[in-house]
Amino acid sequence: MTFSAQLEARFEKLLNSYPPGRQRSAMVPMLLYAQDEIGQITDELVNEVATRIGCTPLQVNEVLSYYSMLHTKPLGKYHVQVCTNISCLLHDGDKLYEHACRKLGIGHKEVTADGQFSIEEVECMGACSWAPAIQVNYDFHHYVTPEKLDQLLDGLRKKQ
Amino acid sequence: MLFNEPSPLETRVLTRNFGLPNSASIETYLGTEGYQAFLKAAKMKPEEIIAEVKTSNLRGRGGAGFPTGMKWGFVPRTSPKPKYIVVNGDESEPGTCKDRVLIENDPHQLIEGVLIAGLSVDAHSGYIYIRGEYRYLIEVMEKAIAEAYEKGWLGKNIQGTGFDFDLYAHTGAGAYECGEESALLESLEGKRGVPRIRPPFPAVAGAFQCPTILNNVETFCAVPAILRDGGAAFAALGIPKSGGTKMTCLTGHVNKPGVYELRLGFPVKQMIEEVGGGIRNGKKLKAFVPGGSSCPVLTASEVEGATMDYDSMASRKTMLGSGGVIIMDEDTCMVKAAVRIMRFYAHESCGWCIPCREGTTWLKKILMRFHEGQGTRTDINLIGDIAKNMLGRTFCPLGDAAAMPTISIVEKFRQEFEDHLDGKPCPYEHTGSMVTV
Structure with a gap:
C-alpha cells in the first residue's frame, strides 16, 4: 500500500x-x-x-476489534460524536444527541446517504467541565446547544 | 487555551504558567524557572530525589491515591534491565478533564517531571500514553518533545549532566480500560487492553516486562514544583497525609463548572458555593461525586463538613478519586444517573473477568427496566446484591468501579427506585429520556 x-x-x-x-x-x-x-x-x-x-x-x-475508535466500516466525512455520559447528561447531552439524530436523519453509527455525516453516541470524551460536548472528527466543541449544533452542521454542509 | 475563567480561590502551582502568552512553548517554560528542578535533581542522589517526593506527601492523582515516593522506591534501580517511565494520559474517568488542560497549557512541566522520575530510577526512555480522542494533544506533546530535543532538554547528555533520555508520545484508540495501569501497558505493547495479573507490579515488570514508573499526568506535573520548592513546601500546601494541590474538575449542576487547582483539604461546601458559584438555578444539592463516576455518591447531608482530600473522603466511605467532581441538583433522577453510569461500565468492561462482564450487563438491564417503569420491588435488592458480588472479584478495579456507585445510589436513594415501581412514570421525566441502550 x-x-x-x-x-x-x-x-x-x-x-x-x-x-x-x-x-x-x-x-x-x-x-x-x-x-x-x-x-x-x-x-x-x-x-x-x-x-x-x-x-x-x-x-x-x-x-x-477492541478499540472503539478503530472502524472497519466507512464513517461520514464529518463524524459527529455526541457525549451522553453523566457530566454531559446533567447538561442535557442526551437531548442534544436526539436533536443531532433528528437533524441528520440518522442514528447511532449510521452514515447519511451522501456520505457527509455520521453520528455516534460516545462515552466520556474528557470535556466534562464544559458540557455538553461533542467532537466532530477530532475537533472539540464545548457548551453545545441545539442551536449551536445546527449552525455548526449547516456550516459544514455548506463547506462541502 | 483555558476553557473556563480561573477562580481567585485557586492555589496555582501546576497551573502557574497557565494564561501566559504561548504557555506551551519551551521559551515560556524556561522563562519561569522551567527545567531548573531537573538540573537540581541531576546533582542529587536518586534516593534523595525519592526522599523529597516522599516528603511532599504526593499521592497518585489518577484516582488510586497511592503515595508516589513509595511507588518510585519499589523500582529496582540497579536491575540490569532497562527501566521505563510511562505517563498515563488516558484520562477517561467520567467527570475528569484535568490532564487535558495540563498537557495543553504546559507540556514542558510534564516532560520535566518525567525526566526527574527518570533520574530517580536510572530510566532512559519514557512514553506518554494519550487517549486517542485527544489527538490535538498528541500534536502539542510532539511539538514540545521536538523543542526539548532541539534545546538539549531531551536526548543524549542533557545539558552536560551526562544523563540521556528519550521520550515518545503514544496514542490510544478509545478504551476506558486502558487507563488501568496494567491494561495500559498491554495496550502500549500493541495488544488488547486487558489487565495483567499482579504481582508482579509494574515497578518490577511493567513496560516490556521491565521495571517501570507509571503515574498519572498530574502526578508527574507536580514533581518539578516538589524539587524546585522542596517536598516540605509542597506538603504544606495541603493537609497532613495529602500534600499539595489537586486539579479539580467541577462538572454538573453548578453555575461555574470548570477545572480549578485547589489545595488538598479544600472544604467541599466552599468549593461548590464559591469556586463553582453555587448550584444552578438556586436549586438544592442532591448528590455529590468527589472524583469520577466510579466513586460512591454522597448525599447533601454527608457533604456537610467534608473536605477535598483522601482521608475526609475515605471517612465518608468514598474516594477523592481523579478529581472529577459531579454535582447533581434536586431535580436529578438518581435511577437515570445509575443507568447511565452502568451503561458506561458495561460498554467498557473488557470482558475478561466474568463478574464484571456479566455483572455490568445484568445491572444495566435491570436498571434500564426500572427507568422504563418495569421494575419490581425485588429488583431493588437484586441490584445491590449483584453489585456486591462484583466487589473484589475482578483482576482490575473496573468491576468495583461499576459496583461502588451503584450500591451507594441504591442504598442512599432507595425511595427513588420505589417511586419508579408499578408502572409509575419517572417523577423527573422532564429532565429527559434514555434514548439508547
Whole structure:
C-alpha cells in the first residue's frame, strides 16, 4: 500500500520509538493514523500493518476489534460524536444527541446517504467541565446547544 | 487555551504558567524557572530525589491515591534491565478533564517531571500514553518533545549532566480500560487492553516486562514544583497525609463548572458555593461525586463538613478519586444517573473477568427496566446484591468501579427506585429520556 509522505514519516518514527523487537507497539497508532488518511480499516491495511510490524493479520484483527475508535466500516466525512455520559447528561447531552439524530436523519453509527455525516453516541470524551460536548472528527466543541449544533452542521454542509 | 475563567480561590502551582502568552512553548517554560528542578535533581542522589517526593506527601492523582515516593522506591534501580517511565494520559474517568488542560497549557512541566522520575530510577526512555480522542494533544506533546530535543532538554547528555533520555508520545484508540495501569501497558505493547495479573507490579515488570514508573499526568506535573520548592513546601500546601494541590474538575449542576487547582483539604461546601458559584438555578444539592463516576455518591447531608482530600473522603466511605467532581441538583433522577453510569461500565468492561462482564450487563438491564417503569420491588435488592458480588472479584478495579456507585445510589436513594415501581412514570421525566441502550 502507498500512503502520503507525512504518514510514511509517522510510520517510520513509530517503528523507531519502541525497544528492538517490540515494533508491535506501533500497531494501534499506525492503524489509527492510517484510518485518518484512508477513512477506515480495510483488510489490505491490516495486512500492510501486520507486515510492517512483524506479526500476523490475525493478531492485528484481534486487537483492532477492541478499540472503539478503530472502524472497519466507512464513517461520514464529518463524524459527529455526541457525549451522553453523566457530566454531559446533567447538561442535557442526551437531548442534544436526539436533536443531532433528528437533524441528520440518522442514528447511532449510521452514515447519511451522501456520505457527509455520521453520528455516534460516545462515552466520556474528557470535556466534562464544559458540557455538553461533542467532537466532530477530532475537533472539540464545548457548551453545545441545539442551536449551536445546527449552525455548526449547516456550516459544514455548506463547506462541502 | 483555558476553557473556563480561573477562580481567585485557586492555589496555582501546576497551573502557574497557565494564561501566559504561548504557555506551551519551551521559551515560556524556561522563562519561569522551567527545567531548573531537573538540573537540581541531576546533582542529587536518586534516593534523595525519592526522599523529597516522599516528603511532599504526593499521592497518585489518577484516582488510586497511592503515595508516589513509595511507588518510585519499589523500582529496582540497579536491575540490569532497562527501566521505563510511562505517563498515563488516558484520562477517561467520567467527570475528569484535568490532564487535558495540563498537557495543553504546559507540556514542558510534564516532560520535566518525567525526566526527574527518570533520574530517580536510572530510566532512559519514557512514553506518554494519550487517549486517542485527544489527538490535538498528541500534536502539542510532539511539538514540545521536538523543542526539548532541539534545546538539549531531551536526548543524549542533557545539558552536560551526562544523563540521556528519550521520550515518545503514544496514542490510544478509545478504551476506558486502558487507563488501568496494567491494561495500559498491554495496550502500549500493541495488544488488547486487558489487565495483567499482579504481582508482579509494574515497578518490577511493567513496560516490556521491565521495571517501570507509571503515574498519572498530574502526578508527574507536580514533581518539578516538589524539587524546585522542596517536598516540605509542597506538603504544606495541603493537609497532613495529602500534600499539595489537586486539579479539580467541577462538572454538573453548578453555575461555574470548570477545572480549578485547589489545595488538598479544600472544604467541599466552599468549593461548590464559591469556586463553582453555587448550584444552578438556586436549586438544592442532591448528590455529590468527589472524583469520577466510579466513586460512591454522597448525599447533601454527608457533604456537610467534608473536605477535598483522601482521608475526609475515605471517612465518608468514598474516594477523592481523579478529581472529577459531579454535582447533581434536586431535580436529578438518581435511577437515570445509575443507568447511565452502568451503561458506561458495561460498554467498557473488557470482558475478561466474568463478574464484571456479566455483572455490568445484568445491572444495566435491570436498571434500564426500572427507568422504563418495569421494575419490581425485588429488583431493588437484586441490584445491590449483584453489585456486591462484583466487589473484589475482578483482576482490575473496573468491576468495583461499576459496583461502588451503584450500591451507594441504591442504598442512599432507595425511595427513588420505589417511586419508579408499578408502572409509575419517572417523577423527573422532564429532565429527559434514555434514548439508547
